[in-house]
Amino acid sequence: MTIQRRTFIAAIGSSAAVGLAGCAVLSSDDDNDDNGAxxxxxxxxxxxxxxxYDTGxxxxxxxxxxxxxxxTVDAVAQGTGAALETARNGDSDVVMVHARSLEDEFMENxxxxxxxDLMFNDFVVVGGSDxxxxIDGSDxxxxxxxxxxxxxxxxxSRGDSSGTHTKELEIWEEAGLDPTDxxxxxxEAGQGxxxxxxxxxxxxxxxLADRGTFLSMQSDLDLEIHVEGPIEDGPERLMNPYGIIAVNPAVHEHVNYDLAMAYIGYVTGADGQKRIEEYTADGEQLFFPEALSEEPNFEQYVPQS
Structure with missing residues (x-):
């Protein structure tokens, strides 16, 4: 792999995971006091x-x-645009998505x-062997x-305002092409x-597919990768970063903000990041942890625009 990934800090104990996200500490089932109740x-x-969801x-x-x-975690799998819209309506507590421009809009509003920052993989262009x-091998x-x-x-096309669809439209635009023509x-499938x-x-x-979902389904498909992403020396344009965001309790006071921040702390802490790093399909790593680093990225907290 040619990407220079941030160094994963495995030495941080999972008991500190909640604090890493700046969230309130919630007691676990192992605690002897009544806070966990x-x-x-x-x-x-x-x-x-x-x-x-599709990758497991x-x-x-x-x-x-x-x-x-x-x-209980009630996970609702939608395209990124729909997932953010559900959260915008106050119908979720936390969102895990992969379209930074849409995430920034959600935050700015x-x-x-x-x-x-949570993790990353990349996008690939796949198709039949014929x-x-x-385009096979194009850089x-x-x-x-x-x-x-x-x-x-x-x-x-996904055609569903998902993170993958957003990336696809960016690529067509950069190529000077308009899918409406x-x-x-x-x-346009309008599907996951x-x-x-x-x-x-x-x-x-x-x-256009994210590498993780393609690899998890590859054994059941007669498709192959024709254009690689940056994980395998392809263009940086195909990078696919994931972020996680708590819904603002000042806008929707009924959301479970403390539990949302506990979850963010867990998935961006040592235990969650280790699980992401070790998760594979047919021996292939599907996602790469990005939350823990010796040199934290301050830009993860502020919009890129």
Whole structure:
């Protein structure tokens, strides 16, 4: 791997995980005092991108958190845009998403607080082995999508305002192309990543996918990676960072802010980050932890605009 990842600090104990996010300390089931009784039985509503659900990562992260605090995590898998809209309406406590421009808008409008970098992987362009647009091995994703458009090769878009769809639209725009001008070869599925990969497989089409979901489904697909992301020397344009944000209790006073911050502390702490790092499918690492570093990134807390 050529990416210079921030050094993972494994020495930090998981008992400090809650404090790492600047959140209130909540007692676990192992505590002998009565503080834990205030949260046991609570439910945390998490809206999140489909990739964290489709890959199985959420099960790996949420079960230990639920056991530790005696709570339930209700994970609602949506595209990033829908996940943020649900939170904007006050119907979730915390969001885990991957479209920084949409996250910044959410924060700037006052709906979210205490954003943290969580993890990353990258995007890849996948398609059938016949590769009708001859893009295999391309190191320029804009050139690749231009070739797809010029050849009118079938392309399946998420079409759902998700993080992946947002990235896809950015790539078309950078290539000087507008999907509203495309013909029938361009299909908007309005579905999650798993469904879109299955549809692309059935149609022999290209699509933009996050590497984690593709790797988790690869054994069931007749698709292959034609354009790599930066994890495998591809263009930085295909980087895919994930963030986690608590819903602002000053806007929606009913949200479970303390439990949301406990969850943020857990997934960005040593235990959660270790679980992210060690989670694999068919021996392939799907996500790379980004919360702990010897040189923390201050920009994670403030909008990039």
């Amino acid at each position: 205030g949260i046991r039985g609570d439910t945390l509503t998490l809206t999140t991108t489909t990739s964290t 990562l959420l099960d790996e992260l949420n079960a230990p958190f639920e056991d530790r605090y005696g709570v 006052g709906y979210g607080v205490n954003r943290r 590769d009708p647009a001859s 320029q994703v804009t050139a690749a999508v231009t070739a797809i458009a010029d050849s009118e090769s079938m392309f399946v 495309f013909g029938e070869w361009y299909m 990543m798993g469904e879109v990969l299955a549809q692309a497989d059935q149609q022999g089409a290209y699509t």
